[in-house]
Amino acid sequence: MTDLAIAANGLRKSYGDKVVLDGVDLAVPAGTVFSLLGPNGAGKTTAVKILSTLISADPGTGDIHIGGHDLATDPQAVRAAIGVTGQFSAVDGLITGEENMLLMADLHHLSRREGRRTAAELLERFDLVEAAKKPASTYSGGMKRRLDIAMTLVGSPRIIFLDEPTTGLDPRSRHTMWQIIRGLVSDGVTVFLTTQYLEEADQLADRIAVLNDGGIAAQGTAEELKRLIPGGHVRLRFTDPAAYRGAAVALREVTRDDETLSLQIPSDGSQRELRSILDRLDLAGIEADELTVHTPDLDDVFFALTGGTNIPNQPKETVR
Numbered sequence: 001m002t003d004l005a006i007a008a009n010g011l012r013k014s015y016g017d018k019v020v021l022d023g024v025d026l027a028v029p030a031g032t033v034f035s036l037l038g039p040n041g042a043g044k045t046t047a048v049k050i051l052s053t054l055i056s057a058d059p060g061t062g063d064i065h066i067g068g069h070d071l072a073t074d075p076q077a078v079r080a081a082i083g084v085t086g087q088f089s090a091v092d093g094l095i096t097g098e099e100n101m102l103l104m105a106d107l108h109h110l111s112r113r114e115g116r117r118t119a120a121e122l123l124e125r126f127d128l129v130e131a132a133k134k135p136a137s138t139y140s141g142g143m144k145r146r147l148d149i150a151m152t153l154v155g156s157p158r159i160i161f162l163d164e165p166t167t168g169l170d171p172r173s174r175h176t177m178w179q180i181i182r183g184l185v186s187d188g189v190t191v192f193l194t195t196q197y198l199e200e201a202d203q204l205a206d207r208i209a210v211l212n213d214g215g216i217a218a219q220g221t222a223e224e225l226k227r228l229i230p231g232g233h234v235r236l237r238f239t240d241p242a243a244y245r246g247a248a249v250a251l252r253e254v255t256r257d258d259e260t261l262s263l264q265i266p267s268d269g270s271q272r273e274l275r276s277i278l279d280r281l282d283l284a285g286i287e288a289d290e291l292t293v294h295t296p297d298l299d300d301v302f303f304a305l306t307g308g309t310n311i312p313n314q315p316k317e318t319v320r
C-alpha cells in the first residue's frame, strides 16, 4: 500500500447556504507534490485550512489522516507534522529576518543554541544572510516569501501546505521558489500546493486536481489531464513537396500548411493513433522529416473543466 501523507474522504464545508466543498476525496502519497487548482472561490484555501487544522470540516466529512494522524482525534499530532504558509504571511515586519526565525525557534521550543544553528542554516539556504539583520518590512515580496517558508521549516515539518506561494512574485522570484519547492521534495517532504498559475502546477506537481463546483472535476498527472480534452494533434513536416502532397492525400482529416510543408492531424497522441498515422504513411511509401506530438496545455484543460470561469491575471509564460 502506498504511504499516504494526506488522505481525506468526503471533505465537506459550507458557509451558510453556500456549499464550498461537497464531499471531496484527496490522497497524496508521501514525498510528492500535489497541486490543487481551481478558479477564484473554488475552495482551495478552505481545503488547506481544514487539512492544516485551522478550521474544522462540516459534520458528514469522512476520515482525514495527515501524516498518519487522525485530524479529528489528534489535531495536535497533525500540527506537529505540518507546516503552512498561507496567502497571509507570518512574517513580522517590525523585527529582522533573523529575529523572525529565532521567534519561530522559540515557538518550537528549540534550545537557544539549536535555534541559532537552525536559523543560520535556513537563512543561508534561502539566500537571506545579507538581509538577516534588516527589518523584514524592508524585504522585497520574494524575500518575504522565502523568509516565510524558512520560518515554516524551523519545525522540520514532513508535510507542507503552500497556499499560492508565488502569487504576486516576478518570474525570477517564482523560479527561485520553484527551486526551493523541488529541494524540499528531494528531501522527502510532501508538498500540498494551491496555485493560480497552471504553469506552476505543470512544472512542480506529481498530481494535479482541479476543484470546481464543490468537487474534483478531474485529477491526474499534468499529462493525463491534458489528454482529457480535445485539441491535441500530431504535426508532420516535410522537405520534399511531393512527399508532402502525397501524405496529405494518404492521411485524411489533415490541416495543410503549404508554406512550411506541414500537416496537422487531430490526435490524442496515444501510441495507437501514432501507429495508425505511421502505418498509413508507410503504405504510401512516404517518410516525414519530422514528427511532433502536441498536447493541449493546462490552460486549455482548466478552461474546459471549469466551464471557462475566468481566472484574472493568468500569466501565459513558457518555461523551458
Ligand SMILES: Nc1ncnc2c1ncn2[C@@H]1O[C@H](COP(=O)(O)OP(=O)(O)OP(=O)(O)O)[C@@H](O)[C@H]1O
Pocket (backbone or CB within 6 Å): 015, 020, 038, 039, 040, 041, 042, 043, 044, 045, 046, 047, 196
Ligand atoms: N469565513 C467565511 N465565511 C463565509 N464565506 C467564506 C468564508 N471563507 C471562505 N468563504 C467563501 O468560500 C468560498 C471558497 O473560498 P476559498 O478562499 O477557499 O477559495 P479559493 O479557491 O482559495 O479562492 P482564491 O483562489 O480566490 O484564493 C468563497 O466563495 C468564499 O467567499
